[in-house]
Amino acid sequence: MRSGIAELPLHTGHVPPWLASRMERLARIVLKILVDEYGTKGALERFADPVWFQAFNNLIGMDWDSSGSTTVTTGIVKEALNELDLGIKVAGGKGKASRKTPDELKVIAEKFDLPWEEYVKMSRLVAKVDSVALQTGYQLYHHTFFLDEEGNWAVVQQGMNPEEKLARRYHWFNAEELLNPHKGVAGVKRDFALNTVDIDSKEIQKTIIEIAQEGKKVAREVETIKAMKKGYMVFYKPRDVDVAGVIKRYESLGKIELNVKALEFARELAVEDYESFLLIRGLGPGTLRALALVAELIYDVKPSWRDPVTHPIDPFKFAYAVGGKDRVPFRIEKGIYDDLIEFLTRLEETKNREILKRVRRITERWKFPEEEKIPTF
Known part of the structure; x- marks a missing residue:
């Protein structure tokens, strides 16, 4: 079976x-x-x-x-x-x-x-x-x-x-x-899939929840990443990382966009587990892509890209x-x-x-x- x-x-x-x-x-x-x-x-x-x-x-x-x-x-x-x-x-x-x-x-x-x-x-x-x-x-x-x-x-x-x-x-x-x-x-x-439920995804799940608790700060980090893509100098830049290539992979799955209200709900509810996090109303694929992108480029925690x-x-x-x-x-x-x-x-x-x-x-x-x-x- x-x-x-x-x-x-x-x-x-x-x-x-x-x-x-x-x-x-x-x-x-x-x-x-x-x-x-x-x-x-x-x-x-x-x-x-x-x-x-x-x-x-x-x-x-x-x-x-x-x-x-x-x-x-x-x-x-x-x-x-x-x-x-x-x-x-x-x-x-x-x-x-x-x-x-x-x-x-x-x-x-x-x-x-x-x-x-x-x-x-x-x-x-x-x-x-x-x-x-x-x-x-x-x-x-x-x-x-x-x-x-x-x-x-x-x-x-x-x-x-x-x-x-x-x-x-x-x-x-x-x-x-x-x-x-x-x-x-x-x-x-x-070739690849954004997979945050892969067998080794506990760290990315935890990181995404923690980032979501930061509220509007996440929006600023997303803007920082977009600036990095355009080649602007920023305070933080990952070493030995093809920033444009990483962003392109995420964008191939759809727009990188945040539903700030959904993140506010997550913070108000003090969500601690990934199951409850996913069930927050308004949390769509664009928001998850943005959070996973921030996790990878800002916090160096990568999601799985394995298609199951x-x-x-x-x-x-x-x-x-x-x-x-x-x-x-x-x-x-x-x-x-x-x-x-x-x-x-x-x-x-x-x-x-x-x-x-x-x-x-x-x-x-x-x-x-x-x-x-x-x-x-």
């Missing part, structure tokens, strides 16, 4: 009603078997695994390389779990639906007799981490929060980079601290279950899809798992023809 990040090309289009209805029926059956076999916690662990999630997406017929797979698949799972009583519910979604997450989480947590404030806070924190604490040029537009009756949680959220026409998906599961919270990552590794990405096994083989929406690796046939639903329904009703295990032994070493793995549009 890996939980982390997946990267996909941006796609447009929609799923036709005849296919969407079948996807939901198949998803319901798979979810029943999944919870029956692994429990609710095991099911959430799998949704927190970007490779398993992509395989599930391929299994129900979504395109293997489409950014839309995230929004469609999580939407279908949300609807399926709302209809089923499996001990798991989902809040949030794409765009406007993501802003309903707190209200939906409150209803779900109260149904499970769980402290809803804790999960609403975690939802906000996860979104802040992947948009502020970890910056790679992606803007979040999709956020779904999975919660089970035992209090386990998982998050699947997605950001987009319109310039590069790529989407990046972030997966979380029961994270307990803000040091390498994604645990494992799947996607395309980038690994390269797991590609789950394209699962697209051969029913085919792909855009006919890769082949066109979806309604009859075959219906036969699969009927077959799995019978297995689910009889609780006969031995047949599934035998099929798995047949297919687990099968490798698809590489020439059939082509991009969809």
Whole structure:
């Protein structure tokens, strides 16, 4: 199992009603078997695994390389779990639906007799981490929060980079601290990322909080750095540092700008931990970039620039279950899809798992023809 990040090309289009209805029926059956076999916690662990999630997406017929797979698949799972009583519910979604997450989480947590404030806070924190604490040029537009009756949680959220026409998906599961919270990552590794939640980020986190407490002094230090970039003589200048090069790296992620009011809030609240700091309203990516830049050039405390990405096994083989929406690796046939639903329904009703295990032994070493793995549009 890996939980982390997946990267996909941006796609447009929609799923036709005849296919969407079948996807939901198949998803319901798979979810029943999944919870029956692994429990609710095991099911959430799998949704927190970007490779398993992509395989599930391929299994129900979504395109293997489409950014839309995230929004469609999580939407279908949300609807399926709302209809089923499996001990798991989902809040949030794409765009406007993501802003309903707190209200939906409150209803779900109260149904499970769980402290809803804790999960609403975690939802906000996860979104802040992947948009502020970890910056790679992606803007979040999709956020779904999975919660089970035992209090386990998982998050699947997605950001987009319109310039590069790529989407990046972030997966979380029961994270307990803000040091390498994604645990494992799947996607395309980038040259650098402003990563203040890397495994060795305790010092930069502490320094950023301390700098934020200085209020308006930080604004003067940012102006000092801008003067250094222009070549002006200043009282302090780091030795053997390419100031212009360092600033250029930060600016490649966006503007260097401070929200002084957010810093005032941090000082008034006497924030001491990074989690509480990130949750301050008004603290955006521009402000964090400015604080990290001051930490690096003025206080010589550098953030990590490591993009937390690994390269797991590609789950394209699962697209051969029913085919792909855009006919890769082949066109979806309604009859075959219906036969699969009927077959799995019978297995689910009889609780006969031995047949599934035998099929798995047949297919687990099968490798698809590489020439059939082509991009969809």
